[in-house]
Amino acid sequence: MFRNSMVRATCSKRLVTSSLLARRNFGSSLLRFNEEKAKLNTDQTPSQSQSTAPKRKPLSRIPIGGTQTKSQKNVGSGSVEFATWKAGLLMAVTGGVIYYFFTKEKRKLKVQQEAEANRGYGKPLVGGPFELIDHNGNKFTNENLKGQFNILYFGFTHCPDICPDELDKLGIWLNKLKSQNINVQPIFITCDPNRDTPKVVKEYLEDFHPDIIGLTGTYEQVKNICKQYRVYFSTPPTLKPGQDYLVDHSIFFYLMDSDGEFVDAMGRNYDQETGPLKIKEQYDAFIPKAEREKKKEGGFLSSIFG
Template sequence: MLRLLPKRLPFSQSLVSPRVLLRSNFSTSFIRLNENKQTSEPKPYTEPTQPRKPLSRIPIGGVNTESQRIKDSNIEFASWKAAVLMIVTGGVLYYFFTREKKRIQVQQDAESNRGYGRPLVGGPFSLTDENGEKFTEANLKGKFSILYFGFTHCPDICPDELDKLGVWLDQLKKEGYELQPVFITCDPARDTPEVIKEYLSDFHKDIKGLTGTYQEVKDCCKQFRVYFSTPEDVKPGQDYLVDHSIFFYLMDSDGEFVDALGRNYDNETGPLRIKEQIDAFVPKAEREKQKKKEASSWW
């Protein structure tokens, strides 16, 4: 059999020195390095075909100021609404508390004016109206009434006060308040029902006129603490002076006195005071019931 032996290199070629090998390897590496350098040279700069996106103005580690601005504006708007709501709520509460406080004060004033036991102002009386009909304290019940004491021969004060009363009545009626106005004479000798009826025709149509005998008028004036200076025995045609108190006496729907309005009340403050009393009114039955309840709870 024939055996194939590896081909042997010539002796001259097999004996290569290490220096030759090193040189050969270095040359090959150098050539490869040059090729890489040629292939890795930078390409010339060309303009981008698409525009660049703008750089963000948000600093590194910062926040988006636009979103922060929107957030701040929302907070400011919410704070503004809360402040307005607080002001409106406070105003409403202040109004109602003030109104309630005023109402309680008016009730207390009216209660003190009514007095305890025997009334301080007001009481039973019996007179005759301008139509000749009997008129007593019972006719004052069922609605608020306002009484004025005067006389038909009064030169200036009585006409002025009755004119002012007419303005009050019209103003109150516009606002839905019903009031019974009553004129009571302090001069029964001259002020007969016929004279009073003619005299009141120059004033508000709702005003009723009352008169009576000297004693009846005197007793009525005494009940209402009205100053009465008219002489008793007066001859026909005799001149004399009549003096009286200048007040409007406000009576509640139970026929009890609640307030006196003097000449200091004008066309604005007069109706306002009357409305306060009507709005704050508590019927006598409820007042008595409340007093009993408070007394029982106390003991």
């Protein structure tokens, strides 16, 4: 009986020992498993870890009717709006420039046509050869008109009001044109050569713009240039020596181009503002005679492209 007890005790001890060993082995195995898992996670590369994350499809791969993120929608809409705004502004500016260019060229062409019509074909309608003397006693002919724009005024030194007013206005025109680098030669031609000698004309013009050149001559010379420029003038038919009188004459400024040819006649309706604008318009549109003749020979395309 004692022996049986010893055997049972020994068996129980073995069972306990086996149980302890089993638990210890299980704990060791679990510990090794956790260590191996941690090592595996540590050794994994960033690219491998990123590859496991789900990839976002690019915008081009999103199917029609698919959803986009809020940020993607806002960026696309803003870009379209900005591009549309820039395109609209560019179109407006371009259209404005083109409109201004064609309007300006159209007006310039119209001025050139008017000037050509005023010049006439063949013999000029207004202007021609003449010979006078200036207020310094020097000869002055139609050749002295070439090389610059000229503006001619016919009057007389004993004029009480109209001539002084027109010459004062001419001085204002000249100053405004000079401020724009436009030089015009101003010329005063008397219609009263019997009283207006070079000395009288010179003293008279001292009250006006210093650039004005005074011209006079014999009665026949003055009558000739008035006829050339279609200027009307008359004196009383009967005069006594020393008697004062008035001369009736046309009141126009005659604008001549750099070729010495007539461009336009400017009446009293042109004031201090509109006068310089008219002269500048003709000045800017001027084409030398040689070029005009060349364009006529070249025809339509030559007139457009020069």
